[in-house]
Amino acid sequence: MNDRIKGKNIIITGASGGIGERMALKVAENGGNLALIARRLPRLEELKQTIEDRFQSKVEIYPLDVSDYEEIPGVFQKILNDFGKVHGLINNAGFGIFKEAHEVPFAEVKGMFEVNVLGLMACTGEVLSHMREQGNGHIINIASQAGKFATPKSSAYSASKHAVLGYTNSLRMEAARYGVKVTAVNPGPIATDFFSIADESGTYVKNVEKWMLKPDFVAEKVVDALFTNRREINLPRWMNAGSVVYQLIPSFVEKVGNKLFFKK
Template sequence: MNPRIHGKNVVITGASSGIGEQMAIKAAESGANLVLLARRVEKLEELKSFLESRYSNKVWIHSLDVSERENVEAVFSAIFAEAGKIDVLVNNAGFGIFEEAHLAKWGDIERMFAVNVLGLISCTQMVIEHMQKNRSGHIVNIASQAGKIATPKSSIYAATKHAVLGFSNSLRMELSTYGVFVTTVNPGPIATNFFEIADRSGTYVQNIQRFMLKPEKVAEKVVAAMLTNTREINLPRWMNAGSVFYTLFPRLVEKVGKNAFFKK
């Protein structure tokens, strides 16, 4: 539970499944009003019905493709019209495809950057001036441990998440004088349908299944940090320790960890 978000308006992109869905549930438990965004509106309708049957919060839903700028502008205009204010924006929409760089399809590359980077920036731009004016707010960007330590077959996905971290780190400094918080969430592999697209062979999931995070646990950590000045949420801790070690000793990690990295 997070009493700080009781009665606040929380916007979540990619809310139809996985940690987006779980964050919606956890935020509702804390008394937040929710604006749920995703491309699959039928999934959002199911989630809205579930939440309204259990909680008294307001729940709005909109179909949104974050990679379409005009769609983003129209949806956020509608959000401000109906909700009046956005207290927390969670940029959760994103996907990955694991493939060696020379085999990656150009359409997949463009789509990953359009959703994971440009879409995230686009949604963020919609709330910056609003939060600056209110001198409060929280932008939560779901990144990845892949944004800290890249591995083979994730070159494009890792590049998008490195971009998210760079954008977030700069934005955090820009907004610090306005009382607006910026948090990056850097999870390792999570047991969601993300890997139905990312790992089409199923090999990677088989190799790391016992280490995969539960989406509800990740969501719990994120919701607990809402409207607090939290710089990063790194899960699991041992994996983040590895990324710190990698920053200090990149050659050693790449040499010693080579076999493990190629398990995708």
């Protein structure tokens, strides 16, 4: 059991599936208490029951679409009332759609920014003053390698994750003065139902399936970083190396990798 996590109260958004669900189980396994947020109430109820059957952690569920900004303050106030203190927030809610820029309806672009960026910022805003006042806390934002290395068919999604990284990097410097830690997580493709929306044709999954990250592996890396000074988690390492090379010689990478990048 991780003593840094034991007894701590942690909020996870997008908790009803994928790495959100796996992170919740890992936190509970390490003795942390959980406030779980997601749109799908039945999935949250199932997860709550699983955690209560297997662990001693306190767990409460809060159905919420993080793009419903007017609802966020009330939900977070209820969490504070239920738990007293919030020690950690993992902003995991998000989605992507892989299409060329001219094919993406503006409504889908707007939806990605509302959830991936504005929802994340709104949720963070609801805990930030609380964490500053108590002099500690940890905010973890799930971004993406796409935010560091944009490729074709992910223009809007990459833009939203670029925004998450910009926000996270600024927030980290601001929050450090008050004892609040901030970490960005940049995974490559993960084998979850994310791709049921992002890749309706199945082409991308088929092309990269053998390289996709396992959700339990990603969840373990994130939960292990809770309440540490980890600045970023970049997975897998080889993909992050590609992002670094891209920053150094972007024109070369775009020219050499162009055909491969279109395999989404």
